[in-house]
Amino acid sequence: MSEANGVAAGGRRPIVLDTDPGIDDALAILYLAAAPEVEIVAVGAAPGNLPTAMAADNALRLLDLVGLTDVPVALGAHTPLSQPPAISRAHGEDGLGGAAGPPSARRPVAHSAAEQLVGLARRRPGELTVVALGPLTNLALALLLERDLPRLLRAVVWMGGAIHRAGNRTPHAEFNAWQDPEAAELVLAAGFDLTMVPLDVTETARADRAWVAAVAASADPRARFASRMLEHFVDFYATTLGIEGCLLHDPLAAAVAATPALATTCEEREVTVELTGTHTRGMLVTDLRPTIHPCGYARRPVRVVVEADVSRLLDRLRHALVGAALPA
Numbered sequence: 001m002s003e004a005n006g007v008a009a010g011g012r013r014p015i016v017l018d019t020d021p022g023i024d025d026a027l028a029i030l031y032l033a034a035a036p037e038v039e040i041v042a043v044g045a046a047p048g049n050l051p052t053a054m055a056a057d058n059a060l061r062l063l064d065l066v067g068l069t070d071v072p073v074a075l076g077a078h079t080p081l082s083q084p085p086a087i088s089r090a091h092g093e094d095g096l097g098g099a100a101g102p103p104s105a106r107r108p109v110a111h112s113a114a115e116q117l118v119g120l121a122r123r124r125p126g127e128l129t130v131v132a133l134g135p136l137t138n139l140a141l142a143l144l145l146e147r148d149l150p151r152l153l154r155a156v157v158w159m160g161g162a163i164h165r166a167g168n169r170t171p172h173a174e175f176n177a178w179q180d181p182e183a184a185e186l187v188l189a190a191g192f193d194l195t196m197v198p199l200d201v202t203e204t205a206r207a208d209r210a211w212v213a214a215v216a217a218s219a220d221p222r223a224r225f226a227s228r229m230l231e232h233f234v235d236f237y238a239t240t241l242g243i244e245g246c247l248l249h250d251p252l253a254a255a256v257a258a259t260p261a262l263a264t265t266c267e268e269r270e271v272t273v274e275l276t277g278t279h280t281r282g283m284l285v286t287d288l289r290p291t292i293h294p295c296g297y298a299r300r301p302v303r304v305v306v307e308a309d310v311s312r313l314l315d316r317l318r319h320a321l322v323g324a325a326l327p328a
Helices: 023-034 052-065 113-123 137-145 175-179 181-189 209-216 221-241 249-258 310-321
Strands: 013-019 038-045 073-075 129-132 155-159 194-197 263-269 271-273 284-286 302-308
Touching: 013 023, 013 113, 013 249, 023 038, 023 052, 023 221, 023 249, 023 310, 038 052, 038 113, 052 073, 052 221, 073 113, 113 137, 129 137, 129 249, 137 181, 155 249, 175 181, 181 271, 194 249, 194 263, 209 221, 209 310, 221 310, 249 302, 249 310
Parallel strands: 013 038, 013 129, 038 073, 129 155, 155 194, 194 302
Antiparallel strands: 263 302, 271 284
16 A cells, blocks of 8 residues: 555545544544545554443444444553543443444454554554544553554544643543553653644534434434434433533544644643642643743643634534535
8 A cells, every 4th residue: 555644545544543432432433434534444442431341342333333344443451551440420331322232243353452553553654643532551552562653653643631721530630631641641751743632622522402413313323323322421411510412522533633624723732741649640731831941841742732623523523423425
């Protein structure tokens, strides 16, 4: 396969998805499967919203739904690097709001998510973008296996962190960063070409009840599946958080990975992760000074998305869920 600037011969950008589905992860998978700009090469299951084995099972179900039955799914780590996992209550007992249904006939591949990523990166240097929608445990383990991983990967897009606003797991920490702070710190310090899609922008990506109803009106199998998940998600947000509609954290990050122009404003920032604070563990510490200071962290800055075209995301995601071609 010929390749230039990380884009395959057919014009599609190859991605390795690291995810913990999870309802909004599931919506992101359905989006990426429909996006003509990308090709899902492989999936790694991360220890995040739910146990890793369940995340892998859900990823297989979703890939089956969209006909991507040749895409391998690898089990990731079963726990974060240095603390027990914390399961989210937002996604229901099956992780998909009660919509999971029967398991896939396929099983995860024999090697781990970290081994899968390293093998692919070595075979396809400079091509692959990792889209990480959960804690960064698997990417950190892959980095420990292959120190040249930042050079071998084209880019990383991570849904995680909070820069200018409060966290959603603690007052200071976003869930994915808090779940495995050591992994996040390893990855942020490694020198990847990394785009971070934090709460600052994902909390603007809200689907209201009218949008959810428009998806539910479709008879497409993807829309029916998504509608069952979204019904649970909207109820959770209303009863638990007092929010009308639901937030689309992971679909926004996936959309930015597929179509970078959806990120309308970005900042270049040095970012590190607080590992030892009693009340601030998992918080992202960001150098907000206007220029790189000589006493800074001396690490490669990351690209932080602070504004995005949410209306375009909602339009494209709705088209993906109802089986229609995505608008430009």
